[in-house]
Amino acid sequence: MNMTANTSSSGVWEPALPVNRDLYYAGAWHGPVKGGTSETFDPGRGISLGHVADASKEDVDKAVAAAREGFLVWRDVAPLERAKILKEIARILRDNHRELATIDAANCGNPVAEMMGDANVAAAQLDFFAGLVTEMKGASIPMGPNAVNFSVRQPLGVVARILAYNHPFMFCGGKMAAPLAAGNAVIMKPPAQAPLSSLRLAELIDGLMPAGVFNVLPGGVEAGAALASHPDVAKVTLIGSVAAGRAVMRAASDTIKPVLLELGGKNALIAFGDSDPGAVARAIVGGMNFTWCGQSCGSTSRAFLHEDIHDAVIDRVRQAVSNFKPGVPTDPETTMGALVSKAQHERVMGYIQSAKDEGATTVCGGAVPDDESLKNGFYIEPTIFAGVTRDMRIAREEIFGPVLSVSKWADEKQMLADVNALEYGLTCSIWTRDVTRAHRTAMAVEAGFVWINEVSKHFLGAPFGGVKQSGIGREECLDELLSFTHEKNIHLSLVGQ
Numbered sequence: 001m002n003m004t005a006n007t008s009s010s011g012v013w014e015p016a017l018p019v020n021r022d023l024y025y026a027g028a029w030h031g032p033v034k035g036g037t038s039e040t041f042d043p044g045r046g047i048s049l050g051h052v053a054d055a056s057k058e059d060v061d062k063a064v065a066a067a068r069e070g071f072l073v074w075r076d077v078a079p080l081e082r083a084k085i086l087k088e089i090a091r092i093l094r095d096n097h098r099e100l101a102t103i104d105a106a107n108c109g110n111p112v113a114e115m116m117g118d119a120n121v122a123a124a125q126l127d128f129f130a131g132l133v134t135e136m137k138g139a140s141i142p143m144g145p146n147a148v149n150f151s152v153r154q155p156l157g158v159v160a161r162i163l164a165y166n167h168p169f170m171f172c173g174g175k176m177a178a179p180l181a182a183g184n185a186v187i188m189k190p191p192a193q194a195p196l197s198s199l200r201l202a203e204l205i206d207g208l209m210p211a212g213v214f215n216v217l218p219g220g221v222e223a224g225a226a227l228a229s230h231p232d233v234a235k236v237t238l239i240g241s242v243a244a245g246r247a248v249m250r251a252a253s254d255t256i257k258p259v260l261l262e263l264g265g266k267n268a269l270i271a272f273g274d275s276d277p278g279a280v281a282r283a284i285v286g287g288m289n290f291t292w293c294g295q296s297c298g299s300t301s302r303a304f305l306h307e308d309i310h311d312a313v314i315d316r317v318r319q320a321v322s323n324f325k326p327g328v329p330t331d332p333e334t335t336m337g338a339l340v341s342k343a344q345h346e347r348v349m350g351y352i353q354s355a356k357d358e359g360a361t362t363v364c365g366g367a368v369p370d371d372e373s374l375k376n377g378f379y380i381e382p383t384i385f386a387g388v389t390r391d392m393r394i395a396r397e398e399i400f401g402p403v404l405s406v407s408k409w410a411d412e413k414q415m416l417a418d419v420n421a422l423e424y425g426l427t428c429s430i431w432t433r434d435v436t437r438a439h440r441t442a443m444a445v446e447a448g449f450v451w452i453n454e455v456s457k458h459f460l461g462a463p464f465g466g467v468k469q470s471g472i473g474r475e476e477c478l479d480e481l482l483s484f485t486h487e488k489n490i491h492l493s494l495v496g497q
Contacts, residue, residue, distance in 0.1 A: 013330045015106040016099055018200040022053045023218065025187070026066035027211030033058040038220065040195060043109040044329040044338040046376035052195050055219030060226035063187055063215050067158040068232055070212020071185035075155050077210075079183070083130035085208055086181060090123035090130075092204050093173050100169045100197050105329040108165050108194035109338035109378065110292040112330050115167075121458075122173030125476065128460050129181040132481050136182060138488075148492040153485040155183030156258075157234035160227035162248065163198070164239040165191035165340050166295045171239060172198040176214060178475075182484040184234070187215045189223055193340045228252050235484065237261070239297070241398070242423070242469050260473035260483060262297065262465060264398040265426030268419045269300040269455065270441060272432035273308035279453075280309065280431050281316035284404065287429055287455035290324040290382045293339050294402040297470075298427045300455060302388075302395060303406045304415050310408045314386055317406075318364055326369045326379040338377045339401060345378035348401030352383060355394045355403070360385035363406070390418050398424065420446045425468035429455040448474075 021037075022029045036054040041047065055063070074082070093100070097119030105112035138151035159179040163171040172188050179186050190198035195218040202216045217223055224244075228236045228251035237260040238248045245263040252259050269287055271280045287300035294301065305313050327334035339345045352366050365383030380402055388395050388405035395405050409415040419428070428447040432438050438452045448466040451457070458464055463474035473483055 011331060011333070012328055013098075013102045013105070013112055013332065015102040015330065017049060017103060018196055018203055020199055020203055021051065023055055023059055023063065023216070024199065024202040025063035025212065025215040025217065026069075027206070030059075030062070032056060033062070038192060038218075040107060040193070041341070042106045043340050044106070044377045046378070049107060049196065052199070052218045055189075055217040055223040057222060057226040059217065059219070060223055060230060063217050064158055064227075064230050064232050066212040067185040067187055067215055068212070070210050071155070071157055073210040074180075074185055074213045075183040077183070079133035079136070079181075082181060082183065083133045086126045086130040086177060088208060089173070089205050090126035093119045093123040093126070096204060100200060102330060103197040103200055104168050104194065105337070107196045108168055108191075109329050109340050110166070111327070111334040111337045113332045113334065114291050118167050118170035119173070122170045124460055125174035126177045129177040129481055132478060133181050135478060136481065136485055143491070146494050148494065149489065151487050151489045153482070153487055156484055156486060157184060158187065158232055159184045159484060160187045160189065160230075160233045160236045162189045162224050162227065162236065162238045162240065163191055164297075165193040166292055168194045169197035169201055172201050172216070175237070175239075178480045179484040180209075180213070182481055184484055185213045185215070187217055187227060187233075189217050189219060189227060192218070192220045224248070225251050229254050231255050233257065235260070238263070245469075245471070258483070260475070260480075261471045262475065263426075263469060263471045264400075264424060265297045265299070265466065265470050266302060266396070266398050266422050266424040267298060267300045267427040267429075267447070268445065269303045269429040270415070270419065270431065270445075271303070271305050271309060271313065272434070272437060273306035274433045275306075275309060275431040277309050277312035278316050280305070280313050281320045283429060283431060283455045284313070284317055284406075285320040285324070285382075288382075288402070288404045289456065290321065290336055290402050292337060293380065294404075295340065295400055298449070298456065300427065300429050301399065301404055302419075303404060304409050304419060305406060307408050307410045314363060314406065317384060321364055321382050321384065324382045326371070326374060326381065328373065328377075336382065336402075338379050340378070342378055344401065345380065348380055348399055348403060351394055351397070351399045351401065351403055352380075355385050355388070355392060355405070358392045359387070360392060360394065360405070361387040365402070390421060396422060416441070416444050423469040424466070426466035426470035427451070
């Protein structure tokens with residue numbers, strides 16, 4: 001079925017929503033065993049987009065059994081043939097980028113113009129891992145003339161990937177790539193808040209792989225817990241909060257299965273006194289990912305500005321942030337969307353109030369837009385606070401909203417102690433003209449991914465992931481592919497029988 005987004009008379013793109021709202025496994029659509037559904041919404045307009053099946057534990061059991069059968073077929077498909085199929089999926093994503101982007105804009109609140117780039121990101125990951133299928137190599141170990149000893153890499157089995165709501169179809173399309181390339185079957189659990197694009201993706205690629213190899217199970221906490229604890233799920237991954245990561249680890253521990261976790265961040269941007277104030281101001285605003293309302297685990301939501309440039313940067317930040325104005329997510333002119341839900345909107349507004357109560361200085365934002373056309377959605381102005389101290393809530397807790405805290409510093413040792421004081425350690429951005437200082441600081445910060453004079457970008461092939469409680473494992477690189485295999489050693493005696 002060919003479905004495209006339509007353009008209304010106001011210029012807003014209307015999403016062509018998926019026809020199927022059930023569970024996709026065993027190469028077919030199935031109603032939930034208990035008949036449960038959940039309502040999904042358009043956070044930009046505050047309206048319902050209908051109901052979607054809600055997978056129960058019994059549904060997970062059926063889907064895992066189907067995935068296990070699919071795995072037994074898929075593991076024996078030649079790696080280069082698997083790669084060919086992944087490249088075809090990448091082509092389908094690119095061909096349907098506008099449709100998928102419009103669904104996500106309507107269902108998760110991110111601007112449609114930005115979401116169209118998500119298709120290219122996901123397609124690039126599919127192509128990347130398709131190209132690495134011959135790199136799943138073992139090694140030979142010398143044992144003398146009477147034996148051959150070598151290792152091989154084999155797929156794990158059924159892999160469950162639990163996805164976040166900030167980039168739903170990018171995660172669904174891109175995160176299937178590594179486990180499928182390695183020969184595993186996958187069960188994708190789309191975010192409960194925004195499941196529609198994953199269901200549409202299942203419609204688009206239906207039939208490309210053996211039944212049971214690719215599965216989509218919309219659902220909530222019950223489905224996620226059942227996948228994490230299921231004895232026939234060989235590995236579970238999560239993109240989500242630290243609390244969700246802890247829950248997944250606890251559930252996975254029952255069967256001693258490996259986990260891959262990309263969790264929360266309270267990431268620092270550090271600017272030294274020799275930095276260009278204009279460049280730093282643009283980095284502060286760009287790194288905060290105001291486009292999708294700061295709903296990104298990698299957002300640099302804490303800016304540490306040296307006292308020599310602090311005031312000059314703050315002056316320029318006001319101009320840099322003016323490019324981001326909340327608007328209807330499905331309007332291609334929108335530069336900043338809506339938060340994903342009413343609950344998240346209320347949570348973020350609570351943090352803004354706490355910052356004011358604790359004495360932070362409002363640089364800009366901090367309120368709900370007064371635009372009448374946005375009154376039914378979940379919008380917040382891009383918000384920046386200065387004068388933030390380490391004891392304030394907005395300096396310590398992940399907000400996952402468009403709120404940035406700025407702190408002035410003079411003592412490098414104390415600044416680094418403040419940067420490293422939290423349980424998080426995902427990303428960090430460092431700004432200085434001094435190469436020695438940049439390298440020294442990069443080595444000192446407790447983060448898994450560091451930019452120097454750059455911010456926000458990912459580089460395919462470069463390992464992305466966190467330290468401390470920001471996660472376990474690395475993605476977007478060869479290590480991700482290998483993590484979906486296990487190494488088996490084989491010893492062959494050449495002594496005659």
